[in-house]
Amino acid sequence: MNAGPLVVQSDRSLLLEVDHPDAPACRIAIAPFAELERAPEHIHTYRLTPLGLWNARAAGHDAEQVVDVLLTYSRYPVPPSLLVDVADTMDRYGRLRIEKHPTHGLVLVSTDRAVLTEVLKSARVKGLLGNRIDDDTVVVHPSERGHLKQVLLKLGWPAEDLAGYVDGEAHAIDLTEDGWSLRPYQKEAAESFWHGGSGVVVLPCGAGKTIVGAAAMAAARATTLILVTNTVSARQWRDELIKRTTLTADEIGEYSGAKKEIRPVTIATYQVITTKRGGVHPHLELFDARDWGLILYDEVHLLPAPVFRMTADLQARRRLGLTATLVREDGREGDVFSLIGPKRYDAPWKDIEQQGYIAPADCVEVRVTLTDHERMTYAVAEEDVKYRLAATADTKTDVVVDLVAKHRGVPTLVIGQYVDQLDELAERLGAPLIKGETSVRQREKLYEQFRSGEIDLLVVSKVANFSVDLPTAQVAIQVSGAFGSRQEEAQRLGRLLRPKQDHTTARFYAVVSRDTVDAEFAQHRQRFLAEQGYGYRIMDAEDAIAAE
């Protein structure tokens, strides 16, 4: 009996026992083709998906290697049907290739005539392809390169895109490695991307994705369009680029709600690009504003749908996606694969561990019992206000005050969603409050004071805590949470609570009203945080305040 660390499930998930002596080797071996889904304390779940297998194919792994890894590390005999399925799936990638033909331009070439015939019969490719030149070659309408790749992926025959790229308008960009240098994995990531042409680099939070982006720009030496999630992130990119490359502030433009600058390197937010006015996207021009040589997508897993559509038309430009995870909540992983490109680099696991993927913070859910009056109000309230009622219950305020008092002296952030509640809390706590209407200057001043230790308590709203330069704290108390993307929330949390140099564990409190929808939302958070490897406890308010 093989006593390997891996248990293969019939739903194509792989269970990895992390404390097994062979677990580290197994982890490295399966990372190229399996996606990590959950990483709680003892057993991590990976999943075999067609996309994951095709990513592995694109990275040069073949089916035999994958099957061999599964057989080597599996604790129990693996059903041969699964192995055959893996081989068949991997074999589908690259049967079709998009190439450049000397006379016909863009063409679809097949190494398997039956596949080409099957694909041509599909109604979905109508209008995307032109004449059939010979048995194995069909003309592709240049404007449909992206759509074709999307359709082929949906048909189960993902095409390898070997048609190459336009160079774009040249622009000198170099890294200025004075006093710092690219870490080996950053260098490797940038090179893998450059050789692959287009694709996605997966790095954990804090592993220096911006620097990989800068290295890619230095390789392209061309005008670059950078798409980021929000304005704060845009400014951080600008600052990093000025610091790490020969680019000057004049060469970098910001294209956001506030400014519409188009420069050799332009940083735009998803929000401004997806803004619609009168049914059209007025800022689409941005993509044609220059002859971009490189397009950079930050946080690919959050890329909004309209940007996908625009990206479909940009297949001749080099594209680099940066993300911490390929898992998308909307299930559009396939579009990332076909439009941005396959995964080109995945950080070695050891780094991820060191970067705090595993248990960087101690999460405590604090359950407060509402007063009878509050419960009655809640019970008879309309459905649509119940969450707000539960989240902003007065009882919470006392608990927050007690928790703050308990951690007096360590940098503490109080985070909330509802401004009324935060106003009241700030007043009770005598602490400064940052909310949406707080000016940038005031915000930066308070952040600076918090960083320097001049103040050790800040109350911030959800709007404010979106900012990238939010200082890290040792204690965070969330009094009312967002019910948006769990992933977004966890990421924010990861940024907020970095493990400290002195290895003291950061603590995150979520104050939750018992027996209400507030507690139901907390369950989702608990699951997600636990899956990310955070420690998680649930305590009654009295116990939480009384503890050590």
Place this chain on the structure above:
Amino acid sequence: MGVTRTGSSASATPRSLGEAVRGLDRDGLVALLRARPDLSYPLPRDLTELATQAATSPSVRRAVDRLDAWQRHVLEALACGDDPCTLDDLLPLLAGPGVTRAAVAAAVDALRTRALLWGPDDGLRLVRAVREHLGAYPGGLAPPSSRPLPEAEIAAEIEAAGVEAAAVLRRLQWGPPTGAVRDAERAVSVAQARTPVERLLARRLLRPQGPDTVVLPREVALHLRARDGGGLLAEHPPAPTPPVLSAEQRDVARTDRAATGAALAALHDVDVVVQAVAEQTLSLLRDGRLATRDLTTVARLLAAEADYATFAIELAAAADLIEGRPGLRLQATTVYDRWAAADAPTRWRRLADAWLGADRYFLAAAADGGRPLGPEAGSSRARETRALVLDCVATLPPGSLVDVDPVVELARWRRPALARPERLLRQVVEWTWREAEWLGLSALGATSTHWSLLARRQPLTDALAGLFPDPIREIVIQSDLTAVAPGPLAHDVATDLRLMADEESRGGGAVYRFGPTSIRRAFDAGWAAQQLHAWLAEHSVTPVPQPLSYLVDDVARQHGSIRVGPAEAVLRIEDPAQQASLLGHPEAGALRLRVLAPGVLASGAPPEEVVRLLQRIGLTPIAEDDDGRVLSARPPERAVLRREQAPRLPEPEEVADAVLAADARRGSVPEPDTAGALELLTDAARAGRPVRIGWVDPDGDRTERVLDGLSLSPGLVRATDPATDETVSIPLARISVVRPTD
């Protein structure tokens, strides 16, 4: 093994089949019973009865159907001649590549062992029913002509009859040798002959056989066959030895491991099917098939194609794990509970045996127009044919890469009777191969050791059984509220866990997720919070995560905070807020609630409806019976298997001993010399003599009466009982003994 002639009248050659059978020693008897198992049931009373039974046409037909191609070929050769015939008479007819005297003698021996013929090699006599079974033209040849055309003239006459006439001869050459023409019996001279048939008749190359039938004389057919090469009895005569399979070899250890992987998947998937049957309503249509919708449900649960889902359902049914009657819902059986508690190798072997013994082609139920458990997949030959395929492939060592074609060829040689129509045989070989792959008898195109063990009906070796993982009793509970079983869970542990957590993923291991609903389910089934805590602590290898303990207590705290009584539905609510929430809920109007006292409500709706509605609007009531006891969930429903277990058939040795003992007991009574029951009956009918007949009536009772006025028709004897004047019809197959009257 031949018939040993060592009986009481051993000195002489036997004069009848009855005598030959009575002359058998124990070994000979065992060999006969082994080759013709139908003779053991019902148990013959003595050797006479056994001999009579062996000569009946149904039993002879079964025996002939079990012959291999060469034995059957020799049998046809015997049938071509008259009784008695010698081994040397047969040789010219059978001549061909590889055919030796020894090969013919071996086949004759085999036929003698089976009591299809008797007598020594220089005096072979066929059992009459064999001739009947092989028809009027064994080997496609007419009976010997009374005035045969001399061999020397045949070639010249054929030449003279012309090309068109030769084509007519070719059509009749391989049999059947008869053709229909008009007015076959009119005399035609060579000069008058106009048509090819007339020319042939005139030259005696065809003979009239009746008013409208002509027949190709045997000597002409043999001449033509000899001229064209090939065999004299068949265009493509079978070889005396079976075709030998050969195959490329794969690493056996790797194949066995992969096959075990498939076997584990099959175990797991059959379990999924039974769970689906137990937890959902899967019903059989009136014709006994499973509805398409239900098949789709199972296929979705298995994440598999419909054909695999069909296989898994059929397998579960064949192993008696599920049972259903047309028009009713399927149910898990008590057999399932025993099966599920067994270890993996045992469970697998039960499935494999059930598959081997099933009288259905599982994949026929997945073919066009088929449906799981539908009548169209049933076949009386399924068991035999599947075993044949299994045995043919098992002539190869484990690890062989198998092709369909050679297997079909070998199967056809071994059991030509099962190879008709050949398309079906090929289909069955393909089905069997695919099913065997799903079952884990083969993997990655090659046979596994499991295959040869099953073919030899041997138990799994320890090494092979060791590939099946041992069941585990411990789980890993994590703070994302999942419990992971890193291997197959013991049945009782899995049953408990399934009650308190929802299964999320299965396969080599299993993943379960705890949630308020699942914990509540455990409480509803009568578990207490303390029991849950204790169970978790006992079965978790790691400390139970704090959030789970908290969740259990939290659900326990809320559980039952509302109680509903059945006396026209009374609701007691401890919590005024909940009461207010309930009364204010828009859906509560349907319950016609009245506040009786603080915390006590009455409803006009029946309790079930009240509970359902409360649950729907997100409250967590518990139901009470009229004594105030909490109603717990019912135990899972199980069907008691109604199908009768097939009786164990006695071993040939036991039958032989019983028959010999019975014979010894009546040994002193001089046994009349019955030259075979049929012969006696025929003679009696011809002579109009009364005869004593013993038979088994439709109720299984034995009767023996003196009957008169016999008339024989195919398969039936009609006769009159002189004592009562009653006319009786007795199927020949039911007749156990015939004795002349004194």
